[in-house]
Structure formats: structure tokens, C-alpha cells
Amino acid sequence: MVETPASVPFLDLAPSTEAVRATVVAGLERLLRSGAFVNGPAVADFEKAYARWCGTGDCVGTASGLDALRLALLAAELQPGEEVIVPALTFVATLEAVTQAGGRPVPADVREDDFCLDAAAAAAAVGERTRFLLPVHLYGQVADVAALESIGPPIVEDACQAHGAVREGRRAGTVGIAAAFSFYPGKNLGAFGDAGGLVTSSDEVARRARALREHGQTRKYVHAAEGYTARLDTFQALVLLAKLPLLDPWNTQRAEAARLYNSLLDGVGDLVLPTPAAGSSPVWHLYVIRTANPDALAESLARRGIGTRRHYPDPVHLTEAYTRLGYGRGSFPVAERLAQEVLSLPIFPGIRDDQLEAVARAVREYFDRG
Numbered sequence: 001m002v003e004t005p006a007s008v009p010f011l012d013l014a015p016s017t018e019a020v021r022a023t024v025v026a027g028l029e030r031l032l033r034s035g036a037f038v039n040g041p042a043v044a045d046f047e048k049a050y051a052r053w054c055g056t057g058d059c060v061g062t063a064s065g066l067d068a069l070r071l072a073l074l075a076a077e078l079q080p081g082e083e084v085i086v087p088a089l090t091f092v093a094t095l096e097a098v099t100q101a102g103g104r105p106v107p108a109d110v111r112e113d114d115f116c117l118d119a120a121a122a123a124a125a126v127g128e129r130t131r132f133l134l135p136v137h138l139y140g141q142v143a144d145v146a147a148l149e150s151i152g153p154p155i156v157e158d159a160c161q162a163h164g165a166v167r168e169g170r171r172a173g174t175v176g177i178a179a180a181f182s183f184y185p186g187k188n189l190g191a192f193g194d195a196g197g198l199v200t201s202s203d204e205v206a207r208r209a210r211a212l213r214e215h216g217q218t219r220k221y222v223h224a225a226e227g228y229t230a231r232l233d234t235f236q237a238l239v240l241l242a243k244l245p246l247l248d249p250w251n252t253q254r255a256e257a258a259r260l261y262n263s264l265l266d267g268v269g270d271l272v273l274p275t276p277a278a279g280s281s282p283v284w285h286l287y288v289i290r291t292a293n294p295d296a297l298a299e300s301l302a303r304r305g306i307g308t309r310r311h312y313p314d315p316v317h318l319t320e321a322y323t324r325l326g327y328g329r330g331s332f333p334v335a336e337r338l339a340q341e342v343l344s345l346p347i348f349p350g351i352r353d354d355q356l357e358a359v360a361r362a363v364r365e366y367f368d369r370g
């Protein structure tokens with residue numbers, strides 16, 4: 001069989017970058033003239049705009065998503081040694097934030113249907129030292145927050161993959177005491193470098209987080225507590241301000257791409273396609289399919305110039321950095337099985353229908369060959 005040539009990168013930032021290039025270049029010119037490189041006006045402007053977009057009281061810009069999550073936990077007054085329940089399938093930063101805030105991450109299994117923290121498993125993991133539940137809205141799908149809320153411990157959200165996602169009327173970022181967003185370039189809202197932000201409707205949490213991101217300062221040289229250098233960079237803030245008005249249309253493009261994948265890949269091979277929970281509008285940070293041998297499919301796609309990734313090849317408890325938590329293979333069977341089966345296909349704002357069709361064609365051809 002003659003293989004159709006196709007080349008689709010896993011992630012192409014060019015379309016979204018071009019959309020704001022002129023605005024950002026003009027903003028950079030103004031920034032260079034002003035010299036307000038740290039805590040320039042774009043930071044507060046972006047924080048106001050993003051809090052409004054999320055529907056929360058406040059946003060505190062940070063240097064990364066990890067900083068946002070670590071500061072969210074600290075500002076919500078996590079105490080040393082307290083436990084935080086995290087999903088066993090997530091990006092390692094979820095756990096890094098907990099340990100770096102002085103807590104102990106306690107993984108619990110995820111649900112097969114939405115890939116997110118399973119409420120029954122989380123409830124079973126609650127103990128005397130449990131302080132927070134930390135659901136991750138993985139791949140752009142809000143976790144079952146109604147079920148998680150009924151467990152008891154307050155929620156802090158890892159919303160780093162879920163800008164604008166909604167489930168049963170609840171919007172990512174509005175559920176917990178605080179929520180962390182990453183503005184890493186590949187996220188649904190991405191800066192031109194590292195950036196992040198936490199959102200909260202608690203004035204106290206916002207005030208503490210603002211101090212923590214800047215050496216614990218409440219006023220210049222008044223240090224209430226030990227802090228960090230974890231501010232949102234002014235240049236990144238002006239990039240984010242330029243991109244924010246495009247985020248809704250970009251999320252719509254992602255949803256349309258997911259819909260096209262769903263129709264083109266329905267019934268192909270042994271694929272399990274992503275099925276959003278009832279009453280939910282995911283923002284499709286990733287389009288993740290399941291298959292028995294994702295590495296073989298990935299290799300076949302790579303030979304045709306199609307980029308894929310695996311989110312994530314190991315559940316966190318089997319990741320080398322966290323084997324010290326002491327959970328062996330078999331501890332979280334759903335997360336372990338999903339980790340063996342997941343493959344993420346290209347999806348990004350500006351991806352064209354012919355690119356999606358080329359990916360789907362290549363996937364079909366892989367299964368046709370047996």
C-alpha cells in the first residue's frame with residue numbers, strides 16, 4: 001500500500017503566535033520604553049481580566065503553574081505533614097506542589113470514563129491528616145466536583161489543563177478555595193515563556209499568595225512570612241492580555257477538532273475515543289485516545305511525520321521521583337491501565353481539517369495493516 005504523505009506536528013504554536021504578534025511587539029516596545037519590567041501595569045491588568053473571565057474574585061499571577069499551585073496550597077494554609085489527596089494519573093507538578101508546600105501527597109485512583117480523580121477512591125483515602133482534595137481537570141475535562149465536594153475536605157483545583165472548562169454548570173477555577181492555572185506555551189492559554197496564576201474568591205488567600213510570590217512582602221521591606229520570587233513577568237502578562245480575548249474562539253476550535261476526530265475515528269481498530277461526561281464542556285487541552293499498543297501506533301504515525309505524545313506513560317506513583325511514597329504496581333489499577341493505553345493526537349488552535357483528516361487516515365491505515 002502506498003502511504004499517503006502527511007506531516008502534522010503534535011503542537012504548532014505558529015497560528016496562535018501570529019494572531020497576537022503585532023499587539024505583542026507593540027506592547028514590548030512600550031515596555032522597553034517604560035522600564036517597568038517587574039510588576040508593570042500589564043500584570044494587574046491581566047489579573048483583573050483573567051479573574052473576570054474565570055468568574056472568580058481575584059487572580060494572582062505567578063511565574064509558572066507549579067508556583068501557582070504551591071502558593072495556592074500555602075495561601076490556603078496547608079500545614080507541614082498534612083495530607084493532600086491527588087489523582088494517580090496526572091503531571092508530576094501536581095505532586096511537586098504538595099511536597100514543596102510541605103504536605104504529603106496521597107494518590108487515589110482515577111475514573112476510567114473521565115480520567116479524573118475518582119470520588120469513591122478519594123473518599124477511601126481520606127484519613128485524620130487529610131487537609132485538601134486536589135482534583136486535576138485532566139486533558140481539559142473538569143473532574144466530578146459535585147461528588148468530590150460531598151466527601152468533606154475542602155478542594156484546591158489543579159486547573160492547569162482546563163482554562164474555561166465547565167461541568168454541570170461549574171467552571172474550572174470556581175470550585176475550590178483556590179485553583180492553579182499554567183500559562184506554559186502549550187496550554188490553552190499560553191505565554192511566550194513560563195507563566196501561571198492562581199484564582200480565588202477569598203481575599204485572605206489572594207492577599208497571602210500576593211505576599212508569598214514576592215519574598216513574603218506585604219509592603220516594601222515588610223516581610224510577614226518567608227516567601228519566594230514567583231511573580232508573573234510583565235512581558236508574559238502583556239502576551240496573556242493580548243491572547244485572552246482569543247481564548248474562547250480557540251477553545252471552540254479545539255472542540256470542533258475533537259468532534260471531527262470523533263467522527264473520523266469512530267469504530268476504528270480497538271480505539272477507545274474520549275467521551276465527555278454528561279453536562280460537560282471540556283476544553284480539549286489534549287485529545288487522548290486509548291489503544292492496546294500506543295507505542296506501535298505512535299511509531300507508525302511518526303513514520304508519516306505525525307507527532308503524538310503520551311500523557312502520561314507512568315502514573316505518578318510509579319514515576320521514579322515518587323516511588324519513595326511507597327505505592328507499588330497494582331496500587332491504582334485504573335491509572336496504571338490508562339497509562340499503558342493512552343496516546344495524545346495533535347490538537348491546537350489553527351489545526352486545519354486536512355491535518356485532522358491526515359491524522360485519522362494514518363490511524364486507519366495502521367489498523368488496516370493489522
Ligand SMILES: *Cc1c(COP(=O)(O)O)cnc(C)c1O
Pocket residue numbers: 064065066067090091093094136158160161182183184194195196
Ligand atoms: C502544566 C501543568 C502543571 C504545571 O505547570 P508549569 O507551568 O509547567 O509549572 C501542573 N499541573 C498540570 C496538570 C499541568 O498540566
